[in-house]
Amino acid sequence: MKKNLRLLLLAAGPGLLAPAGAALAQTAQPALGTTLDATSGTLPLSLKQAIDYAVQNKSTLLATRLGEQTAKAKVGEIRSAGLPQVNVAANVADNFKLQKSLVNFGALGGGASATTLTPGDIAAAQNGQTVNLGTVTLPSEPMPPQAFAFGLQWAGNTSASVSQLLFDGAYLIGLKAAKVYEELAQKQTQQAEIDVVEQVSKAYYSTLVARERLQLLSRNVQRLDTLLYQTNETFKAGFAEKLDVQRLQVQRNNLVVEQQKASRLTDLSVALLKFQMGLPQTQTVALSDSLSTALVDAGSLRRTLGAANFNTGGGVSGLGSVPTAPALDSPNSADQRAQDQQTALSGARTGQLAGAINYNNRIEFSTLETQQALAGLDLANRRAGAYPRLLATAAYGFSGSGLTAGDLFAFRGPDSRTGNGFSNQNWFGFGNVGLSLQIPVFDGFRRKYLVQQSRIQQQTIERGFETLRQSIDLQDAQSRTSLINALDVLDNQRANLSLAEEVSRVSRIKFQEGVGANLEVISAETGLREAQTNYYAALYDVLVAKVDRDKATGELFRKASN
Template sequence: MKNLPKVGRLLFCWLLLTLLSTTSSWAQGQAFTLKEAIDYALQNRVSLKVLRNQEQIDKAKVGEVRSIGLPQVNAGVDINNNFVPQKSKVQFPGQEEPQIISFAQPWTGNALLSGSQLLFDGSYLIGLKAASTYTQLSKKNTEQGEIEVAEQVTKAYYSVLVASEQIKLLDQNLSRLDTLLRQTSIMNKNGFVEKLDVDRLKVSLNNLRIDRDRAQRLQELGEQLLKFQMGLPQNQSILLVDQLNENTLVSTTPTANANGFNYANRIEYSILETQRSLALLNQRNIKAGYFPRLVLTGAYGYNSNETSFSNLARVRAAENAGLNRNWFDYGVVGLGLQVPIFDGLRKSYQVQQSKLQLENVKLGFEQLQQSIDLQLRQSDLTVSNTLSVLRAQRQNMELAEEIARVSRIKYQQGVGSNLEVITAETDLRAAQTNYYTALYDALIAQVDADRATGALLVK
């Protein structure tokens, strides 16, 4: 019992540490690799949720079409008050004047159970196949949406990574230039350099800070875009785990070959194939309208005619009720055959339209193949060009770093000018900016090449 307060304090400390660690983790942001970011987007992007809901709607439509061929059963009860009964003029034999009489009772009732079963309908059979094909089209539309989301997330992810690397380099440049400014200020106080040298460095440092602030804002905008593409709340912090790996990118060579490419690897081609199947089924469905339609029907019910509602409500339907019986059963079974003979050439015009629609789909294949061939060749050239530019910009950046380093050493040793250092630092920043622009272009070119070959999102 004496240990209870101590145990309570330990439990409280454990809960506090857990809460603090959770809060700290939330503040740092949720970490994502590129693959995790894509997976998250595939599950949480609103546009994909809409497409998946549409898939379920299309599945339900298949069930709706299938239900037409299942038995249709209905039940109903009708009770009518003939407050103005129908009358007829009747000429009875042996009478000179016709008599006006009514055969209707004030109250009538009818209870009916009816059913029907479709035995044959060519349009229904084709409709079943078309409904199933339509669900395939819905799935492929969702897949196309997933590929587009993966592309958008990948490009946004890379843009944030590149912006982060640019900020790191700018921070290094700021630190280096700030140190040089302090050293130059001391040299100016001691009379070794002019105040103009200090002012030049201050101007260069201010410009560098402006570039750093601009890069920071661009990174924040990139993160907001990435969170939007992922379906992540804007108030949620995010942390990117992957690092830019130029070695893997540089070793990647164009692999697309338009001459031997399998067009079926592209989801757009697969969607067009499904649309062609639907066009063919639509044509068959129209032609099936020339076939007869056979329906089996049946009904069983009771009817009654009474002078008052109380007599009608007092149901006596058994056969042994004799003359007191007031509800009488009846039943009917029928076979309905509908044979189309002439519809004003409506189906003939529909067939003409379906043939032209099918021709348009075939032309769509030709256009899509030409477009894919162009994309493959363009992606090959773009990847080659961006990799070549990236290599050149990396060499330029390395040379600019060496020039800036030597310029600083010469200036510190008194054999170089302040203007030479500032010029070298400016050229270095330009080379670094050009390098990361080329790196981003190469990454985007690789993403576009994967999209062109259908390898961007392979499940």
């Protein structure tokens, strides 16, 4: 993204002149409120307002926040396992072919007698009909067991059951992990917000620089028009050659084309800003910040970086002779090499400054800490799989049967009687309460290997801490060096721009007075535009380097929120 923005800037050219000894940083403009409403008219937009709008409306951030809501729902899902579980069930079955069992009817009478049972009685019983049995003397040949159908063709039942978890070690650990998981989702959202702040800041600065450079090109065209008019009048009076007028005309045409290109690229930079904000492209915006309001003291910034000249408070102060470094007493000594290596590894900082970095300011470090906590809870959860699980259970319901569907749904209770006084009940209640204890004994070493995986995951995260620390140290050194270099280049290009402006001014005066050549004026104007381009490119590099520095130190989102 930084490379793309810089290419866009260099194509569009530089922006506004900055006062001596000043560098660029973010500014906090008064916000319009917690939200910035897009309207059909022109929308005034400060950097603070652009960031606020992007944080609240950027589509990628909205998607990330949905993940945060998913994490909250996951917490509720885990908690629900500890609440009473209530189930209600009902079913109806048509036993169109009743299951049969063998019954020894010959032994029902006991002793030397037995129950009277004819083949017709057996057939009726097998078909589910009621059979009245009598007692007779057993024959010499006992009756073999006979197939008998139990139940009726239509059967149904309904019940309600309740279970309550009393103890589960994995559940208790899961509750802790759920809160940590929700915290991790919040930190991932914060990381996405930091990325959006970075993108919007760079796009806003790119638009500012492109806009200011476009205004400067307009002033250059006006100045060249004045010079062309004066030269043409001098030619008409016979004191200048037509070739002088034509050279200036060519110069003006080139400058107008450059102005047109800058105008289109400025529009493109505005479109990029809208995209980074999540603002519709049809919305017209007017940037209310200016580069001059974003200036801070360069000397103070250099001292913060530990790279200032404490006598002048600045860096490059002129183009004098190159200073000569004093000779070392022992240039090849081991101590000197170790010191040079340490200096290089710390980004050319003193030992005190090199050790002052606070890793906890970086959201990546905090996120990794949360992931480490989750890994520890995951390990504890898998170990808890060996603990017993205790539940309290209760159930109550009714079951019934009937010869037909209508008979089943007659719902006859204990007081129901037939015409001859026999009980005719077809639905009966049942209920139970109890405890369910589940003790895992052997799972084929599955839990053992799950615990091994969790331990390895923990060790991997622990190794990641050292890698992340080294990465943060490198980013800190790189951002610091890049910002210092950008400030030095900006000072140098500012000095070059002042010289180019003076050369252009003197060459125009000499040409108007008749003591200078037209080619000298054109060369000076070309040099001025090149100096302007280089200056505003350096200006943008300082802006981007400052954003990168704030992100490396973990202060970007905090500053943007203030």
